[in-house]
Amino acid sequence: MLAPAQPARLRGLTLPPSGWSLAVLLALYVLPGLIGHDPWKNDDAVTIGVVHEILSSGNWLTPGLAGRPYPDAPLYYWLAASSAYLSSWLLPLHDGARLASGACTLLALAFILLAARELHGRTEAPAAPLLLAGSIGFLFHAHEAQPMLATLAAHAAAYWGLTQMARRPRRGAIVYGSALGLGLLTNGLAAMLPLLPVAALVAWRADNRQRVALLLAASVLLATLPAATWLAVLALRDPSYLATFSLAELNQLAGTAPPWPRLLRLLLMLPWYAWPAFPLAAWALWAKRRHLLSTPLALPLFALLSALPMISFWLDARSASALLLLPPLVLLAVPGVSSLRRGAANAFDWFGMITFSILAVLAWIGWCAMVFGWPASLGRQSLRLAPGFIAHFSVVAAGFALWATTAWCWLIGTTARSPMRGIMHWMAGLTLFWLLIATLWMPWIDHIKTYRQAAASLARNLPANHGCIVSVNVADPVLASLDYFEGIRTVPAASPAATHCQLFLFHGSPKDGGLTAGRDWRKIWQGGRPSDRRDGEKLHLYLRGGKRNTTADT
Template identity: 30%
Template sequence: MKPVRLPAAATLALPRWALIGLGLLYILPGLIGRDPWKDDAGSFGVMWTMAHGGLNDWLLPNIAGLPSAGEGPLAFWLGALGIKLFGWFIGDLGGARVSTAAFFLLGVSSLWFTAFHLGRRAEAQPLRLAFGGQPEPTDYGRTLADTAVLIYIGCLGLLLQSHETLAVTVQGALLSYFMYRAVRYVELPSVRNAGLIGLSLGLLTLTRGWLCPAGAVIALVGCARYLDMPMRQTLRHMAIAVLAGLLITLVWVVPAEIVQPWGRSPVAMWLAWNASQIGLPSAASLTTLLRTGLWFSWPAWPFAFWAIYAWRRQSRLLHIVLPLFLLAALGLLVLFNPEPENGDLLKLLAPLALMAAFGLPTMKRGTINAIDWFSVMVLTMIAGLIWMFYIAKLTGWPAQLAKNVLKLVPGFQPQFGLGAFIVAAAVTVSWFFLVHWRISRRPSVLWRAVVLSSGGLILLWVLLMTLFLPDLNYGKSYEIVAHQIADKLPDGVDCIETNVGPAQRASFAYFGHLPFAGLEQKHCSVVLIQDSVNVRDTRELDKRFRDSSLSLLWEGRRPSDRNERFRLYRRGE
């Protein structure tokens, strides 16, 4: 017997304007007005270098001369294209982030249509009620689609990563699109649908290598085998998909190998990076998958595992089998990655959110109400604390709160921003209206269990990206340091040798327009060293920069970083 019994009243769709409004409130804060921070400055640096460079920069991704061809060029191409098209109007940083917003929309819309199609299938429908009144398949599909999106944007990990110009963000959106195309293929196996799967495979390969698309194809073949689809036909279609993906990949591979920018092979660097992404499970991979994954994918994973349990007595359910096979294949890629990053977990969120949407209708009313009240109390309390810290930093009262918040950004002078205050206040009032609607109306709609948690998370993000954005930019950006270095550069300097990391190099090139040495490996008269405050003198530097003729021009660091230090030297003649 199916585990879902719902009346039609529980499947009223979320108004389109409300869903679109939540999406805009989610993605726009954090894209507007935010400087490149350490986590995504390196990726932006590649896009900026491409947009202001030549063919070699587009074929060999680099950050002002520092090669960065490991992941693949697609995410950087799209960011650079955004700079070319929109940089004149909204600035280079805003232009690069146009692609970030576009791929967020691609991921969310792909997930919506995936859940919608699966929700209309006969095996997913609720039990028919004795006297009628059960929901129509289309209504049920729309409700599940809305629920899946709300769960997806409610995941903590997506909130942290989706606002950054990273290749993993593009990969997560493309995997959501692959999942949609896989559902359409299972519904109608055809050469056309196989070709569209190949499109997603090719784009995934150009984004972050071939391992992820390979795992996705294996998962789809396993799903087809489990569903008793004709295997000969499936394998033929998957061969077409892989061929299409390969042809798309050759759009970059062939020119890169022919041109060999700066005498280097970007494809060899890319293949070496791919090989480094697979190995034996390590303590780092286990920690990332199990411990980090628990908060990263909250609250999707409890609903998803409940869905597996609730639908366990049914067989050959596409809405469980497909995301479960994808989750297993992609989870193994994280497990067998010797040094995975938190962003690698993004690939798991869309399958988890999809399964979670089908688990929610099977939960008891008491459990759903408990989730509601937990969201209201915890998120409202955190929002209240954010407002208290904001008032404290501006007024100095309460004194202890003001001290705690300002010690994180030493030297920062808080100022009142009217526009930011109005936006934060409006979103806070909207939150209380949402809570009042939930308490006074007591709606029976299915998505009521997740609209409060998603809305509350958006509230907290908007408050941070308005009330505390200047503080965060001051503490996480390298803009101040870049200007200080630029002011201390001697006249006529043609290049700078350095050991700074990708994020620092990108920030200094963008904010300070520092002329770093390119891939030609010039010998420069100025050296910029990144080290620790524990390094006492030049004798402890990297061997490349040990030179008795070095004379110190400047020394400094970000006020919020107590360990990192930068020193600018001039070489003697």
């Protein structure tokens, strides 16, 4: 006898998800965390600093940072500056700039869905955006001001174009060439070179090789037009900036460090960075091992194998660079979702549900400790890690977090059995965890990661009519933060103007920079973020010939 059907109000999402259900789930993943916090150290602060420079100076042609040239491909900065300008009536600049990252992330998810649809069909394709969004490494960058997100979207669009070459070669070539061209204007040549061997493979495997090869060659020529236009304008308006940018590109292509350690680092990073796409891709390759060259897996496999050494040689083995390995891995992993054996699929499903349910409980307990002081020991520990933090109860944040937790409980309790249920629960659980972090924990995290307080303290302790400040060992994210929050700009120690500066700003231990508190220099201030406790993590300000009057104000 058949079991009675569930009432409509208790039914979970239909799998595979499609239409509005997939769009809403991906939007809930992308949007929270883009706004509501200051620029954080590393790429987020640098990118927002460049956007701040563009909007304050009105110079869109040559990106700069804290009053200094910052030679880089400009497209992402243009997008971020435009979104910051258009949303300035509602959002601060740093929040408005990150909206560009949200748009790029949604585009990457959309293009990977379209590429998977061409390779694996409509039924299996929804697994692709779920796998991409569910990758642990992707979460780290999807909510920051990150130019590599635009490059990721360009890569995903290029794969979509290449997968269309057998069915619609003209449209596929146009999509591929457009994506390649926009990618060149986003992150330079090195980041887009891994796509060229994949195009050669597609042309070689095509039934009509000559026509496909000609179309792809024409698309590569089309791709050079946006970047060539920008470079031509640079040659007319600012030849020195063009020379600096060209030298940086050539140095990157020459490869300044041995690639093998970086390749090893990427290989060791991928199992956790691309989880769960990595094990599912390995399973799909094993299941199709006897017929790999005749299956749709040949294209993403070749793309991954060619991208790994090229990224290792031309790009740093950083978490952001590894984003470009996710599209081929995801396209490899899509068939592994449906072909996974029942026992393994159930184990993965239970692992995801238990893991994220526990993480959600821990997130709530930690929030209670911060806001209500219970558990007391955990509350004391949170205050020790974030000195000066004062927690406030927010009805909106708590209500949204409670709604998300309730939706998670409903989802895991009502979703019908399906081969895609495991990856659906994994991505939804990761979304829940990020929602709880973005709503409950964001004030605490922002307090320990922002340089707002340090910049304000430094501004208060600068002598009147202080003139220029020379900086040593101060990284770009810190320079960007000081300029963004308080308009404090420095000159490099190698600059001729540095010899006339009476103030010296150093990041780290002064002994590492060869500076001690001798007769010529006296420390007048030190400070940093609340999480910076050691001297090597703090900023130190020295005055030439000043009195010994050290102020520690963080």
